[in-house]
Structures are given as structure tokens and as C-alpha cells.
Amino acid sequence: MRPLPLSFYARPAAVVARALLGQRLISTVGGAPCALRIVEVEAYIGPDDPACHAFEWHRSPRNESLYGRPGLLYVYFTYGMHWCANVVTEREGFPAAVLLRAGEPLEGLAAMRRRRHRAKDTDLASGPAKLAQALGISRAHDGHVLARAPVWIAEGPPVLAHRRGTSVRIGVRLGADRLLRYFERGNPHVSPPRG
DNA sequence: CTTGAGATGTTT
DNA sequence: AACATCTCAAGA
Numbered sequence: 475m476r477p478l479p480l481s482f483y484a485r486p487a488a489v490v491a492r493a494l495l496g497q498r499l500i501s502t503v504g505g506a507p508c509a510l511r512i513v514e515v516e517a518y519i520g521p522d523d524p525a526c527h528a529f530e531w532h533r534s535p536r537n538e539s540l541y542g543r544p545g546l547l548y549v550y551f552t553y554g555m556h557w558c559a560n561v562v563t564e565r566e567g568f569p570a571a572v573l574l575r576a577g578e579p580l581e582g583l584a585a586m587r588r589r590r591h592r593a594k595d596t597d598l599a600s601g602p603a604k605l606a607q608a609l610g611i612s613r614a615h616d617g618h619v620l621a622r623a624p625v626w627i628a629e630g631p632p633v634l635a636h637r638r639g640t641s642v643r644i645g646v647r648l649g650a651d652r653l654l655r656y657f658e659r660g661n662p663h664v665s666p667p668r669g
Numbered sequence: 670c671t672t673g674a675g676a677t678g679t680t681t
Numbered sequence: 682a683a684c685a686t687c688t689c690a691a692g693a
Binding site for chain 2: 534536550551552553554555556
């Protein structure tokens, strides 16, 4: 399927986050095509956001991709064993991104189950590290342009506002006042809490 | 359904 | 010491 234009990502991170709900995330890592419908995301927005990895313009080899052009993948390693995938947004030089938190499996279920050992379908990609693992995304894909293989996003039916839920971001202490998590309400592939 | 602990390594 | 997490086991 045809990738979204890179101009899609050159907007405020919260706008891109909401627009990403319902889009199709595709991976051909490892050869087998896999596709997820994006059902949960979070925005991390710039040097004033204490939960953003680039708070106060912090810059290091780890988060270099955050400062790149919109449409790049920012992949980071966390908790000693997990990878998480973000989409860089806004403009080059301004660090803002959308964390891809959960997806509903559409294609390539066998390959995703292989990478996710014993997972039920609602456990294949219902969390950021699960999603990255299901699609085979890791360090090798940090800085990859989301407009070509092996990872890209194609157009899908958007999640309309009345089906959308909003909450604080999961697992963050600083910046916990901001409502920057967006998800499709009631979808069992969203990570808890699903309300 | 919930809670709690352990795994594991990079960054601060 | 904290961390944008997951899994398993145990309890309600």
C-alpha cells in the first residue's frame, strides 16, 4: 500500500497523533508483510514538555532522530529490554514525536505471533514495546524514513472524534497534567486503561 | 479482573 | 536512581 506523504507529519504533534488513529502501519522487516491499524498514540512535544526525551533541548546520540525531519522513525531502547517506535513530527530542528502505542492486527498475523511468542491477538500489539516487537522494529530502524520499505504508514479510515478517547500519558511522572494520549474508545487492542 | 515483583541496560 | 515496559504468578 502506498505511503502517506511526508507532509502529513509536518504538523503539530497532537494533530498528527489524532490523525494517525486508523492509519495502517506496515512492516516488511524479515520478509513477511505485516500490517496494523493504529488505535493508540501519545504526543511528546518539544523542549517545554518534561516527558519528552528532548526536554530543555537535551540532545544526545540516543535522541538525535527527534531533531530530524518529520516522517522519520525515532526508535529508542527502554527498561533494559524493550524498543519503542515514534514518528517524528512538526519541523526539522524541533523535537516532537508521536509514540505508536497500540495497533489492531490486520495482516501478517503468523509472522507477528512468531515474534511475540505466546500472544493472543489482543496481546500482539497492545502496548508500545509489544507493537515494536510484533513488527520487528528495533535499533536498526531508528532514523528510517516512513515513506518506503521496510516500515511505512498507509492511509486507512480515520477514527472519528466521537469514537476517540483522550487521557494522560501512560507511565510518565513529569508532565502528567497533559492530555496527550489518544485512542479508539472500547477497542480491545488498546493497552489498558481502555476507557 | 487486580496487584506486585523481577528482568534488564542506558542515561542522568 | 530513574526509566514513554512486559510477563508471570498470586489473590480477590
